[in-house]
Amino acid sequence: MKATIERATLLKCLSHVQSVVERRNTIPILSNVLIEASADGALKLMATDLDLQVVDTAAATVDTPGATTVSAHTLFDIARKLPEGSQVQITAADGKMLIVAGRARFNLSTLPRDDFPVIAEGELPTKFELPCATLKQIIDKTRFAISTEETRYYLNGIFLHVAEADGTPVLKAAATDGHRLARVTVPRPEGAEGMPDVIVPRKCVAELRKLLDEVDGTIEVSLSPTKIRFDLGTAILTSKLIDGTFPDYSRVIPTGNDKLLKLDPKSFMQGVDRVATIASEKTRAVKMALERDRITLSVTSPENGTAAEEVPGAYTSTEFEIGFNARYLMDILGQIEGDSVEVHLADAAAPTLIRENDTAPALYVLMPMRV
Incomplete structure (x- = not known):
């Protein structure tokens, strides 16, 4: 694999994906980011912690298509310290990756891409679009009330469900930790009717909120009872949902x-x-x-x-x-x-x-x- 990409573009992509990677990993491949260079001039970066995965794509000059995985945090730190405006040349072969930018050269160890786990999305039958501002509002006004108690894991996220309020179809988002409850009600988006009740995990909420700062317009949301995917322009965030039953919060x-x-x-x-x-x-x-x-x-x-x-x-x-x-x-x-x-x-x-x-x-x- 051989590709050249502008430093700012690479840094932006890496900042989107690297925060998913846990600092301490017992499985070495999970510390890595998957880099895939395709013949049509796209560089795809992907990171996962097995529950959450972020993919981002950027334009690059690809001489030799290919794919490999390399330490996400190391590559991010390198890209951050490279001179502004520099072109970064990435070459990977035989378990090594050579990064050249200006006079700087880095030689990193890689792991084969075949070992890299990818979350299988399966069918995501419910699809709807939400304005970026609405999604930000839902997160900002509820996430402070998400529980951090691991024993009550079903409270460790934002509960999304559709309902009727005074005869109007709405989408409701709620979070509670037993001491306080936050609920936001927005008009039900087209396509959300019949949507299953889902609990979006806390880490997914945090990563999504970071990505929303760089997007405008509408976000496409696709979900099934077990998975949810957010299409944010070049970035795609996929997460497993919390397998549990959220309490009937309307009673409180x-x-x-x-x-x-x-x-x-x-x-x-x-x-x-x-x-x-x-x-x-x-x-x-x-x-x-x-x-x-x-x-x-x-x-x-x-x-x-x-x-x-x-x-x-x-x-x-x-x-x-x-x-x-x-x-x-x-x-x-x-x-x-x-x-x-x-x-x-x-x-x-x-x-x-x-x-x-x-x-x-x-x-x-x-x-x-x-x-």
Whole structure:
């Protein structure tokens, strides 16, 4: 195999695929990136961790078609350090790869391409397109609530399913870790009817979000009950789905919370952040005392002392106190884009509903803490 490619192009492709590769691998081939040069002048790069695979294609000058695999992180580091604007010549033969750019020469060991595992996609019967901005919104507004507890593996991703809301077909995305829930509702894209309920794993979500920053327009999504594929222009991301049943999260969304508090999310978030400075790392608990049009935030820490701050807000219901985990509360407030947020409360022990307004696509539920 012999091919020449511009350094910037090679670096961009490698940055897309190399982050899938785990730093510590017991299987040597999984540390490698598959490089395939075809006669039609395309260089295809592929990396996988057996659950997730990313393929990217770039234009190159191919003298001799062929394929080989080489350490992904090493090649990425080399490409990063090569002079800007240089042409990179890649030659592979007899278990070695020679990389020449300007006066720099690197000779790397390779492994045969036949050993490289490829995720077999099988049939992906459901196909639809989503605008790039919609997919970003779905990820950004839900992924902070994905659970990191490996024992509850079915919560380690974003749950996608189609439903009817007030007679309108919608696509819903939800994530929860048992303490908080985030849900986004968007119009159901054409072709998504009859789609199976799927859980997209956390790592796939993170890689997809990185790739979305470099794409515009629409993304083609293809899926089956076990696999999902995203077509992002030159890059294609394929992932296995989490094999599990996501809990019926609609049961925890409160419908009868009658106490309404309206706030400016930014100043409220800053207030929470300030008083939480002295909260102990373990509990991170902040107490909210609600009185008519007055909200007092306070923290009491046995080792650090106390902190309190009054924040403005509109509230006319009965006075009471409730506690929340400061970080969880700030994660949710950080997703509110408008200058007003509605907090629907019931009592100190019941789940609290937080949303921008009743027409906003995103909705959050936060469990209170005893303080």
